Amino acid sequence: MHDEGLENVWQAYKEAVRAGGNPQTLYQEQVWPALLDLWRRQPRVYPSRQPFAVSVHTLGTSPEATALAILGTGAETVYVIHTRDSASFLERLRRDTGKDLYPLEVGKSDVAAIYRHVKDLLERHPQVPVALDLTSGTKAMSAGLAAAGFFFQRFFPQVRVVYVDNEAYDPELRRPRAGTERLVILPNPHEVLGGVDAFLARELYERGEFAKAQAYFGRLVESTGDRQYELYALLSGMYRAWQALDFSEALKQGKKLLDRLSQDVWLNHPLNRARGDLEAQVALLEGVERFLRTRDFGELQGVLGLAATLLRLSERARGENPPLAALYAYRALELLLQERLSRLGRRAEAPGLTPEEAQGLREVLAGFLQIPPEAVEVPPKLGLLHLVAFLRLKGDSLLATLPQERLMGLSGVLKARNESLLVHGFLVPREKELQSLLSLAQRLGEDLAAGARPSLEPVPLGF
Amino acid sequence: MHDEGLENVWQAYKEAVRAGGNPQTLYQEQVWPALLDLWRRQPRVYPSRQPFAVSVHTLGTSPEATALAILGTGAETVYVIHTRDSASFLERLRRDTGKDLYPLEVGKSDVAAIYRHVKDLLERHPQVPVALDLTSGTKAMSAGLAAAGFFFQRFFPQVRVVYVDNEAYDPELRRPRAGTERLVILPNPHEVLGGVDAFLARELYERGEFAKAQAYFGRLVESTGDRQYELYALLSGMYRAWQALDFSEALKQGKKLLDRLSQDVWLNHPLNRARGDLEAQVALLEGVERFLRTRDFGELQGVLGLAATLLRLSERARGENPPLAALYAYRALELLLQERLSRLGRRAEAPGLTPEEAQGLREVLAGFLQIPPEAVEVPPKLGLLHLVAFLRLKGDSLLATLPQERLMGLSGVLKARNESLLVHGFLVPREKELQSLLSLAQRLGEDLAAGARPSLEPVPLGF
Numbered sequence: 001m002h003d004e005g006l007e008n009v010w011q012a013y014k015e016a017v018r019a020g021g022n023p024q025t026l027y028q029e030q031v032w033p034a035l036l037d038l039w040r041r042q043p044r045v046y047p048s049r050q051p052f053a054v055s056v057h058t059l060g061t062s063p064e065a066t067a068l069a070i071l072g073t074g075a076e077t078v079y080v081i082h083t084r085d086s087a088s089f090l091e092r093l094r095r096d097t098g099k100d101l102y103p104l105e106v107g108k109s110d111v112a113a114i115y116r117h118v119k120d121l122l123e124r125h126p127q128v129p130v131a132l133d134l135t136s137g138t139k140a141m142s143a144g145l146a147a148a149g150f151f152f153q154r155f156f157p158q159v160r161v162v163y164v165d166n167e168a169y170d171p172e173l174r175r176p177r178a179g180t181e182r183l184v185i186l187p188n189p190h191e192v193l194g195g196v197d198a199f200l201a202r203e204l205y206e207r208g209e210f211a212k213a214q215a216y217f218g219r220l221v222e223s224t225g226d227r228q229y230e231l232y233a234l235l236s237g238m239y240r241a242w243q244a245l246d247f248s249e250a251l252k253q254g255k256k257l258l259d260r261l262s263q264d265v266w267l268n269h270p271l272n273r274a275r276g277d278l279e280a281q282v283a284l285l286e287g288v289e290r291f292l293r294t295r296d297f298g299e300l301q302g303v304l305g306l307a308a309t310l311l312r313l314s315e316r317a318r319g320e321n322p323p324l325a326a327l328y329a330y331r332a333l334e335l336l337l338q339e340r341l342s343r344l345g346r347r348a349e350a351p352g353l354t355p356e357e358a359q360g361l362r363e364v365l366a367g368f369l370q371i372p373p374e375a376v377e378v379p380p381k382l383g384l385l386h387l388v389a390f391l392r393l394k395g396d397s398l399l400a401t402l403p404q405e406r407l408m409g410l411s412g413v414l415k416a417r418n419e420s421l422l423v424h425g426f427l428v429p430r431e432k433e434l435q436s437l438l439s440l441a442q443r444l445g446e447d448l449a450a451g452a453r454p455s456l457e458p459v460p461l462g463f
Numbered sequence: 464m465h466d467e468g469l470e471n472v473w474q475a476y477k478e479a480v481r482a483g484g485n486p487q488t489l490y491q492e493q494v495w496p497a498l499l500d501l502w503r504r505q506p507r508v509y510p511s512r513q514p515f516a517v518s519v520h521t522l523g524t525s526p527e528a529t530a531l532a533i534l535g536t537g538a539e540t541v542y543v544i545h546t547r548d549s550a551s552f553l554e555r556l557r558r559d560t561g562k563d564l565y566p567l568e569v570g571k572s573d574v575a576a577i578y579r580h581v582k583d584l585l586e587r588h589p590q591v592p593v594a595l596d597l598t599s600g601t602k603a604m605s606a607g608l609a610a611a612g613f614f615f616q617r618f619f620p621q622v623r624v625v626y627v628d629n630e631a632y633d634p635e636l637r638r639p640r641a642g643t644e645r646l647v648i649l650p651n652p653h654e655v656l657g658g659v660d661a662f663l664a665r666e667l668y669e670r671g672e673f674a675k676a677q678a679y680f681g682r683l684v685e686s687t688g689d690r691q692y693e694l695y696a697l698l699s700g701m702y703r704a705w706q707a708l709d710f711s712e713a714l715k716q717g718k719k720l721l722d723r724l725s726q727d728v729w730l731n732h733p734l735n736r737a738r739g740d741l742e743a744q745v746a747l748l749e750g751v752e753r754f755l756r757t758r759d760f761g762e763l764q765g766v767l768g769l770a771a772t773l774l775r776l777s778e779r780a781r782g783e784n785p786p787l788a789a790l791y792a793y794r795a796l797e798l799l800l801q802e803r804l805s806r807l808g809r810r811a812e813a814p815g816l817t818p819e820e821a822q823g824l825r826e827v828l829a830g831f832l833q834i835p836p837e838a839v840e841v842p843p844k845l846g847l848l849h850l851v852a853f854l855r856l857k858g859d860s861l862l863a864t865l866p867q868e869r870l871m872g873l874s875g876v877l878k879a880r881n882e883s884l885l886v887h888g889f890l891v892p893r894e895k896e897l898q899s900l901l902s903l904a905q906r907l908g909e910d911l912a913a914g915a916r917p918s919l920e921p922v923p924l925g926f
Contacts, residue, residue: 006679057551063681097718109628109630109647111647111649111650111655112655114654115655115656116655116656119652119656119658123926126926132579134602134606135602138628139597139598139605139626139627139628140626140628140649142605142606142609143597143605143606143609143624143626144649145650146605146606146607146609146610146613146614147613147649147651147652148652149612150609150610150613151613151651151652151653152652152662154617154662155662155665155666159609161606163602163603163606164602165572165602165603166600167572183605184572184574186603186606186607186610187574187575188610188612188614189578189582189610189614189615190614192574192575192578192579193579193582195582195766196582199615199617199618202618202619203617211782211783240783243783243784244783244784244785244786244787244891245784245786245884245885245891246785246829246891285563292884292889295889298821305571319674320673320674320703320706320707321706321707322707322709323706323707323708324707324787327883327885329884331884331885332886342620375717381872421708421755421794422708422790422791422794424797425792426755426758428707428708428709437703449870
């Protein structure tokens, strides 16, 4: 797609150089005015012209290419980053483009200064399309501009990096053939590379945002045609459901994943490196699912898996949301206490206390609460504090050995469960209360696991 | 820091050129061997040498600089991205550096191909330091490498972009003065620019991760010395505490923020543009804090603010965590029903029902549950379903007008609150149940607000 007129100009220029004329002078006199005229009317932009409001250009010792870049971006507001040496070309650039320029001087290797200028300019023009043109200037200047451009695209999505390219080179004249210049808008690597979404999916997965990771991996199957991502989508789906306490769904996804990993075609899938951990996690989910179905506290793996899940969620919520962290911890503690109660053949909802037991319970509770036994009320269902007291009364191997003072400190927070803002009340637990709650639950969890608890940690993706 | 020997070599070279020798030939014969020898022994790297395992170089028509880059990075594994034209320099490069090179051919303007190569190479070497050297090659090649490098740093933090720079230029010879070359490791814009953390903080703020945003803004005060970030830290702290239902802390931060925004020095702070919304939100927090302190349902703004907060949290948790979403919705619904009950001068914990009311309640509940009235038990405290039934019995302006069928559908989910996996039971609410719960709560919320509910949306940061 060469311009007819320019083609002729170029041939005439070539003849004149062959006849012994000075190539530089002849170029400036014959070629440049025609080229400039063409770009003023109709610049060539690849893949297509875009309405830039602001352009920023590095300027070295080739002001012609920068002039074309300025005309090609067509921005109203033009900044030129130059060195002390290239300042002398600014006047010429103004004349050639007919634009007001804002000059910014930097040292020729001062990449940090270029970063700072780009940041300042983007902050000054945050909502408009900005072109960063690296055609001219030293490598350091161009690299700095490109670096800043692609770095800041994350925060200013309308930024584009551009440069003036040549499609043909004239070997005889040892310079690019006039008329084959074009302004190229560099694509964002993210837009070009399908597989890049895999990195973003991984980032989400590692941040524990499994629903979003699942969606990304799902889209990757479409965009890359690579079905290995289906297995990652299943994995993310398993953790998503698990985190949402939807154990039957988590189990379904986990089983499907193990099935796929056993197929010949996926034997070398990176997730097979974590096969052992995955199998242990799916077995744990199976246990929890069975426990939730049967409600049989004899399903030790299930009780343990559920309590460990709740404790993990509690730990994760702790910094951001203490009431929520407390809620998870309360429920974990309740389960772990009920499991111990079930070893005595009793149930919290209908403990069937003998009169002697009821009296004993009153006395233990009186000790916790520092009130007379006759002031203690024993309800028909056992709450957290009653469970602790009753297990202690019955000589529970762990709870009977804890110091009385520690349980006195806990009694307030255990009683406060129903008063929590998230349940029926208006209280928000303090960090100290949460800590004592969590540490008792963790102690019980460790006792139940007897050192054999499988890891709930999401497995490494292997890429 | 010039090398003595090279200094002499350069002077001798200059003399020889002045005496009419061919500058190219003389450079290759006299200067290059000395320079190469120096770099083989002791390459100059700025700011300091780093143990790169892999290096990737673009190669144009200046193989000398690339040879220095290969020696400067010192990597064992070296990839060279060349064009068809520059392939002829590969052999020379191997000889000069004594390294095995892996050549990768691209078109001279094919940025996408460079992205793809960089991605492939980084995936092949994910855990080691990789240098991307853009010294040689066309602008498109260098820009593509820089773009890929800084883009992928987010996912491969050990990637560095490097280039060979010259500290001095010899104007007489019109080429860089030998011995002043150095390999520069380009800093990441993030490391250079203090204020960049502000963008990351903004990203976190916009994602609703207020604790992390608060920490980032706090650090920005230190790293930039700019105290405007203190106000953003206060703002993030307000939303963090609010989201965690710590209303007194949220109020404290909000009031402090409004105080600061009123100081002369901050009158032009971008947050003052959202002043009206901020004041409304702080007033809402004040209402909630008062309600939580007095527990007086006459504090309508407080009830409304608390219920709206819980409903917002429910909506946010909905996709990821239905049990949690249900929990928030249950609590919001409870508050809104209790507020209506309080208009009748009653309390759910001790409703003080007359025998006629108890009988009437039994009949309404019997209708919901499709069982005979005598089978209905009326507990001493009113739960969610009882509240709905009692308000209906008393002709509540909204609840008495809802169709019986809708409430029949709700009765299961309202009764199921205590059976939730997060409270005392083993059930996980289904999406449909959650939906009916939320829509009733929202309806009650709108009725209470009467169109005047302030926005809970975090205000725009203004940068």
